[in-house]
Amino acid sequence: MPRIDAYLITGGKWHDINFARLEILKLLHEDDDVRVRVGEDYSNTEAIAAADFLISYTCDVHPTVEQQEVVRDFVASGKRWFALHGTNSVMDFQDDGVHCPRDYPILMETLGSQFLAHPAIEPYPITVSESAKDHPLVAGIEPWQCEDELYLCEYHGDIIPLMETRFAGDSGAGFYEHDWPNDEPRLVMYLHPVGEGEVLYFTPGHRRSKYDMQDPPLSVPEWPVPELGAWTEPTYYEILRRGIEWAKEPTRAAAAAG
Numbered sequence: 001m002p003r004i005d006a007y008l009i010t011g012g013k014w015h016d017i018n019f020a021r022l023e024i025l026k027l028l029h030e031d032d033d034v035r036v037r038v039g040e041d042y043s044n045t046e047a048i049a050a051a052d053f054l055i056s057y058t059c060d061v062h063p064t065v066e067q068q069e070v071v072r073d074f075v076a077s078g079k080r081w082f083a084l085h086g087t088n089s090v091m092d093f094q095d096d097g098v099h100c101p102r103d104y105p106i107l108m109e110t111l112g113s114q115f116l117a118h119p120a121i122e123p124y125p126i127t128v129s130e131s132a133k134d135h136p137l138v139a140g141i142e143p144w145q146c147e148d149e150l151y152l153c154e155y156h157g158d159i160i161p162l163m164e165t166r167f168a169g170d171s172g173a174g175f176y177e178h179d180w181p182n183d184e185p186r187l188v189m190y191l192h193p194v195g196e197g198e199v200l201y202f203t204p205g206h207r208r209s210k211y212d213m214q215d216p217p218l219s220v221p222e223w224p225v226p227e228l229g230a231w232t233e234p235t236y237y238e239i240l241r242r243g244i245e246w247a248k249e250p251t252r253a254a255a256a257a258g
Contacts, residue, residue, distance in 0.1 A: 001033045001252065001255070002033065002251060002252065002254075002255040003033055003035060004031070004033050004034045004035070004052050004053070004248050004251045004252070005034075005035050005036075005037070005050065005051050005052045006028055006034055006035070006036045006037070006051060006052065006053055006054070006055060006247075007036075007037050007038075007039065007044075007047055007048050007051035007053075007054050007055075008021070008024060008025065008028070008036055008037070008038045008039070008054075008055050008056070009038075009039050009040070009041065009042065009054070009055070009056040009057070009058055009061075009087075010024065010038065010040065010056070010057045010058065011039070011040030011041050011058055011061055012040075012058040012059035012060050012061045012086065013059050013060045013212075013215040014059055014060070014208065014212055014213055014215060014218065015057075015059050015085075015086065015206065015207055015208055015212055016207040016208055016209040016212050017057070017212075019207050019209070019231070020057040020084075020085075020205065020207055021038065021057070023231065024055060024057060024084075024240070025038075027237070027240055027241060027244055028055075028244060030241075031244075031248070033248075034248070037051070040061075041058075041061050041063065041067075042061070042063040042064075042067035042068070042070070042071060043067065045066070045067055045070040048070055048071060048074055049070055049073075049074055051074075051079075052079065052248070052250075052251040053079055053080045053081070053082070053247035053248060053250075053251070054071070054074065054075075054079070054080070054081040054082070054247075055081070055082045055083075055084070055243075055244070055247065056081070056082075056083050056084060056087045057084040057085055057086070057087065057205065058085075058086055058087050058089075059085070059086030059089050060086070060089055060090055060091050061087075061090075062090055062104070063104065063107055065106065068104060068106035068107045068110070069106060071107070071110060072106055072107075072109075072110040072194065074197075075110060075194040075195065075197040075198070075199060076194050076195025076196060076197055077195065077196060077197060078195070078196035078197050078250060079197045079250060080197055080198055080199070080200065080246065080247045080249070080250060081110075081111075081197070081198075081199045081200070081247075082199075082200050082202070082243045082244065082246070082247045083111055083199055083200065083201045083202070084201075084202055084203075084205050084240075085149075085202075085203060085204065085205035085206060086115065087111060087201070088107075088108060088111045088113050088114050088115045088153065088201070089114075089115040090103065090104055090114075093217045093218075094176070096176060097174055097175055097176035097178070098117075098174050098175045098176060099176045099177075100114060100115060100116045100117075100175075100176075100177065102114070108156060109156045109157060110194055110199065111156075111192065111199055111201060112155060112156050112157055112158075112159055112190065112192030112194075112199055112201060113153040113154065113155050113156065113159075113187075113190075113192075113201060114153060114154050114156070115151055115152075115153055116152055116153060116154060116175065116177045117152045117171040117173065117175035117176075117177050117178055117180070118149040118150055118151055118152060118171060118173060118175070119150055119152075119167065119169075119171045119172060119173060120172060120173055121147060121148065121149055121206065121227060121229075122147060123145050123146065123147045124145060124146070124148070124150050124165050124167070125143060125144075125145045125165055126143065126144050126145060126146065126163055126164070126165050126188050126204075127143045127163065127164060127165070128141055128143075128162065128163055129161035129162055129163060129164050129185070129187075131160075131161060132160070132161060132162045132163075135162060136242070136246075137162055137189075137191075137200070137239075137242050137243065137246055138162050138163060138189070138239075138242075141163075141235065141238070141239070142235075144233060144235040145233075146204050146229065146230035146232075146233050146236065147228070147229065147230075147232075148204040148205070148206045148229045148230045149203075149204075149206045149229070150165060150167055150186065150203075151186070151188075151203040152167065152171055152177075152180055152186060153186075153187070153203075155187075156192075157192060157193075157194075158192065158193050159187070159190050159191075159192055160190055160191040160192070160193075161185070161187055161189075161190050162187075162188075162189040162190055162191060163187070163188040163189035163190075163202075163239075164185040164186060164187050164188055164189075165185070165186050165188055166183060166184070166185060166186060167180060167183075167186050168180060168181060168182060168183035168184070169181070187203070188202070188203050188204060189201065189202045189203070189239070197250075200243050200246060200247070202239060202240075202243060204229065204230035204236060205229055205230055205231065205236070206227060206229035206230070207227065207228065207229045207231055208223055208226065208227040208229075209223065209226055210222045210223050210224075210226070211223070
């Protein structure tokens with residue numbers, strides 16, 4: 001088997017990034033062929049470009065135009081990006097609510113979506129999308145639920161649904177774009193082709209511990225109740241493992257082809 005070089009981006013605000021980083025590294029370490037470099041953002045463009053696949057868990061990370069182009073070109077060249085939870089989020093706190101500015105179009109078009117809001121954290125059911133029943137990323141996954149942030153997003157380009165839930169109404173939670181009247185599937189997991197490559201996006205994975213709300217403008221000294229999110233669910237880890245295997249496939253296929 002070939003050596004496989006992964007680049008893991010774990011950074012940002014209002015989440016227990018340390019926990020997510022550790023858990024993802026443990027999953028990556030289950031494969032002896034995988035070597036990992038870690039960053040907090042997209043600034044190490046040379047390392048990103050040199051990797052075989054990219055995996056990310058971020059919130060409110062703001063890449064430069066050059067960094068966005070590097071990541072787009074990385075995927076378009078035939079590689080894969082497994083993006084988790086808040087990777088598609090950028091936020092601007094204003095008097096009338098939390099705005100999600102459309103200031104990073106290259107990033108969001110590469111990811112295939114942009115986060116706009118979520119309702120208050122509560123359990124919600126997740127099912128495999130009807131068109132994806134036989135897809136290896138989700139085949140055999142029974143309906144499950146998690147107590148997490150249910151992401152409400154806008155989408156870009158071709159989207160292949162894999163898992164979904166439903167939501168309609170006022171998301172609340174202080175977001176400017178809070179009105180979501182249409183009762184329609186809300187994607188929890190999808191694939192998005194980019195050039196010769198592809199992005200796999202999986203939205204659950206919220207985690208918050210007592211010091212994670214100290215970043216301004218929230219500046220809460222200690223968060224009183226830990227928020228554990230989907231990380232308590234065995235199905236979540238099963239899907240993470242499948243996503244990592246999916247991300248490695250092009251490198252192994254190229255090695256097998258000689």
